[in-house]
Amino acid sequence: MKTNHSSIDCIKGLLFTLVLAGAASASAVTDNQKILQNKMDSIDVMRGVEVGGSIRSAYFRSYFDSKQDLVGHNTTGDREQNEFVSFDLNLGFRPWENTKANVMIRMFGGMQDYFAAAAKTVSVGWLNIEGRAGDQIRWVVGDFRQQYSPLTLNSPELELVYEPTIFQRNRKMARNQVLLDSNQRNLQGANLQYRGNFGDGIGEVRAEAMFSRLRRVEILDFSGAMGNLLPNEGIQGASQSSGMNKFLAALNLESFPLKKNLMVGATQMLIWDDANSLVRENRLNTFYIANGGLAPAYRYKYGPVNPWDTLPQNTSVTSFRLGADGAGIVQNKSLILSFTAEYALSADDVYDENAVYILDSLGAPLLLTDGDIYTPTAYDTAKTLTATKSVLDGTALLAHLDLGYQKEKSWVVKVGADYIMNDSGWFNNLAQSPSFIPHRIMNSEKDGNTAKYGVNSPLYSTFDAMYHFTPKYNPVGTTNATDDNGMMNGQVKSYNVAPYSKNSWTSAVLTRKELALAASLADPTVQMALPNGLATSNRVGIKAVGIVGYGENNAVELQGIFTQLEESKAIGTEKAKFNEMGGGAKVDVFKLLGFAMPLELSGSYKFATRTLAASELATSFLNAGFYWRYYKRFGISAGFQQATMDLNAQGLAMTSGLGVDVGVAKGEQQQWMVGLDYSLSKTAWLAINYGIANIKNTYARVTLVDSNADGVIDPVTNWPDYVNADMAPSTTAQVLVHEFSMNQLEATINVGF
């Protein structure tokens, strides 16, 4: 929206004259003066509205099939079909050249919700105010994204080599849905940036400061899918409810002297819980009630908002960075020679927590009882939680070298290598919180309560977790009651009565306990060596990537990867070792031949192992992709992926996981997909794809027990319910091989404007 400046100036001038005149004589014209002043302000403001946004519309249909559900024991639907439109409307209001207010209003409509107006939601997804003072200072208050360095402020991303376009697009959509953008971390608070250029010698100086509230005092239901890493689990890190405010304050200084060919930088970050804000609340004492307690005095317990996380975080992270671009210094454009090193120190308050039972005179735990019950019964044991605080210091070192040679628009050879030395005490949840916490997405009702265990769920698939998302899923109750109580009781407990968002991608900043829990739920196929990115604690070793390219924009490219890491401190008696090796290639055949349209072929293979003493976990990941733009914007794409996992007998013996009763010895996943698309740009397309994913899990040998002699085995948590129902008790150990498939049809539209 533009305004004619000369007219505006003229009218401003007149108004200004009248306002001044009014100010001089006061009295009867005072009211008019105020109105005129308002009008003048209004006209003086260079009003502008910027409109943008993105639309993600998807049809995901997944048909679940397992031949092992012989008699249709699992009666939930075989087909999950989601159709939705998510429309992010970005409005930017710029009243003046140097200030702007932005809001993203997210409108969501599920296409099957024709009769349910409530299913169409309007939400505030992003809200901030930004501005600048001159050309050097910029500020943002509200939502913002920021990245300092891999060890300080960073959002770790999965590293997939030559991921086929047909799959990559879905992953982008899922990430966009939670507003993730590259390795930047999403925060809310105030962010101030200074950029000053002091000539070639001193170079550019960057000074940045931020303040953010990471977590507010917030009471959340323990059984909801949202706000819980593991609904209803009742263990540390499961609930993300917070009884305290958690803050972040950071200062980042960087200088780029010698024409930006050198870099020195330092960062100081403080992350703390305001212990004085610790809130307690009354929660229903379900333990007492379940045991028949009736006395009102005991029906509610006054205690911490999150009983599993009551102690305040107090973390300091200090980082120093140094870098040099050797090629820039010698002014050789063909040479690739750059080096950066970062050394960071962390100091974090850790607690040794003890539940100390209140004992009676005989030394027995004192029981909470009430007088209404004839026989005194234990409803909850009286206990006090004590904690001994100590400071855990940690260090992290990350050195990166890029070395290579290139001939512009012709060929390139380069190696990028990282040396990582992060000790076990190193902690920085602003750099370690992963952006991928694998979830069950499609056909999750088949899992029942085990859906919440994600990677340990019997029907889990890496591909499903990475490439599918449903912003608002409405679980079907096992009873069709219409009152709230009936709905609650009729739901499987992992996601309660709520419609919820199914997405493995997250911008959350986790606590120490949540990080530990998330690590135990990480998918080893894609998150084994460095589940928390380059800031993963307790790792020493190297990680290298070599690339050889030929042609403009590397029309032909070969890539090799190599990682060799080990724990810096053994958790048990020995240190775990991590090795990754792989390589891939991509080629744009048509570009080589001089055609304008692309015909891309790509493929990669990665093999990774984790060894701990005699135990070994081995995974592999294979990608093959095809993309051909055959007419203007019309294209054909295809992809194939295969992921395997092998855990040897010693590894199986050590297996214990959340929701895991019997370990998986061998996992095989394959998926293929073909599709047609209409592409406007890399971020705007319409695609229709079809494919099948086949998953085969071989479990450890186990003896099936029927302890209550009812003819049915004691259920194994990480086996599907139909397997548990069909397996007969045995006196000898046997192996279960479980296979299932997901037959997928997708139609997606992704448009940014």
Added chain:
Amino acid sequence: MNKMLFKLAILCVTVGAFAAQDSLESKQISFLDKVTAIQENAFGLAFGGTAKGGYLSSVAQSDQMDSTTPTSETQAFSQMNLVVTARPSPESKATVEVRMHQDWQKAHEQGVNPLLLHWFSYDGRSLGKKLQFNIGDMRVAYTPLTINQPQGEQLQEPEVFKAKRLEAMAYKNLLDTNARLMQGLNADYHSGKISVIDDIHGQGTIARLRNNGKKPDQAFFDFDREDRYLLGGRFGLQTFGANIGANIADVSDRLKSSLNIQPMGIDTIRIDKNRVISFELGYNTKTLVPSKTFEVGANVEYALSKASLDKYFGESVIEQGTYVIQDAVVDPLTGATTDSTIYVGYLNSKTVVHTATAPVYSLDGKSLLANLTGRLNVGEFESKLVFDYLQNDEKFVSELASTPSFVGYSPILNSDAVTSADAVIGKFRSGSLENMYYSIYQSLPLQQTNLMGKVSAPLSTSPPESEIYRLDNNYKMGHFYRNGYTNMTYQASELAAVTADMDPSLDMALPLGYATPDLKGFQGKLDMVWNNQVTLNGRFGTFSQTVGLSSFTKMGAGIGADLAAIVGYGKALDLQGSFESTTESKGLERKSTRIVAGTKVGVWRGLSVLAGFQSLNMEYGTPLYGFLQKSAESLILAGTQVEITKGSTFSAQFGMLSNKLTYLTAASSVPVEFGIDKTLIAADVTVKF
């Protein structure tokens, strides 16, 4: 847009020529009309509003603080109030206001964070701009005795305080005016000059004041069992400086709407009615003796009110019948019925019979309000005197002129903190100054503790736990506030009860404005301005009850100086101060004393320093609620404000809030003291667009 620009250009020329030859006031008015006309011709959508990012930390200290209680509370948020106007024609526009609020956290992906649509109106002018109409949300004022929003006055309120008060009020859609917030239809007609008649004025208003709760949710208590409507009208005429007028405001419950709520056996329906008719007569010298030196006006309003409360017994008669359909097969040999299919159904019908009982009360009251206004300008001095005489009998009830915007007594800051004195003085812990200047606004997952408080255990039997726990939904979010202002109108039968629950500190003598019943007396307000640089205010009033025992004496004085204009300083340099006191003799024997001081100093470019101090002492000769004897509050606020651009500011503030209460306990006859201090740190950035 091009059309508008063209008009702007034309306007520049015409106004430029016009400006040289007329008085300043007429220039202003003419110019305003023209600018307004240009704005009105800008059809289509327009966006405006305010965006804000803010931080407020309150750390509370008290000797009586529970050791396990949180002492620190922090608000950190970003918020936008988006105003969308759509103008389909020059005469009318639709306005929608949407509030978006995010409390900062990145702990987890939050559920749907809803937008709050808090204003929807269609306003315009018709009949050659003589008829102004409002549909939807609107603010309406008739006269002080019929439809009016009482606003307590505070002399020389420093800017640093006023901004916070207006912000707290804005969250309840309240402005600092006497117009009452309501929803409905309002039409206001002014004829303009017709022959010797200066103006004929007619106005009609229909509003639904309450909507009965179709589903009496256990968590909200603000539903009513009946719809409540206003039918209002007024007529007036002005000629030769004299004016006469008649006004009516009729408020009543609609009996049939109570049927919407399922009768539970025999239930009681309360039908509350209030009708006020007033007549006005006035005269102003401005028309016949126009003068810049003096102006005298007088207006008398006489009002008759009728308020009644009737109870109806809603008797639910449930008729239950059984009907049977037999699909029988008769054995031709034996005649016996075999293989019959029997359908059994129940036929229910409910009949609600309303039986009126004897009225609970029926009150006929009257009120007389006379005011005299005088303005005298001599040299550089301008003075204005307003003198009010009020005589209300004890039966006068005018609910739409009664409910004040400030009611106080809400927990605002550190509401999760628990002190050992809460059981007794919890209601007064936050204090009047905190209620007046602070408010909390949050968007949180809907959870029962947001509605009922984290500290007190929900009752185990009422409401049923199953109903409480259905609110345990992390994906559902709602907007919540803690705010000492109200935009609702208490109905006549509630007024007597709620008046005792309202904070009396702002205007003890006239807690319900000019419509306060059982009051007789006068008050005078004198404002003097010297050279537009120094302002003096004087207030004095005395009122007494006829039936009740109380008599009130109120007095106040204030001074404000624009020192920058006096000493020739190029920036703002304002000083303000005031003292106000109200004493109630006999009756409850209360006394309030308020001292206010404030300043604003412009330092450099858009940088200003603002500071304010306020102390409020309340004494209750007859202990309030039987225990509260005294309260002593003070608030110090100091901070800087930087104007980034016009209408956009950075501000940082430091404050200290103190509240000391002296009260009686059942255990001891010796008064007990309770004190709580709060240290406040606030910073925000606000952008107006």
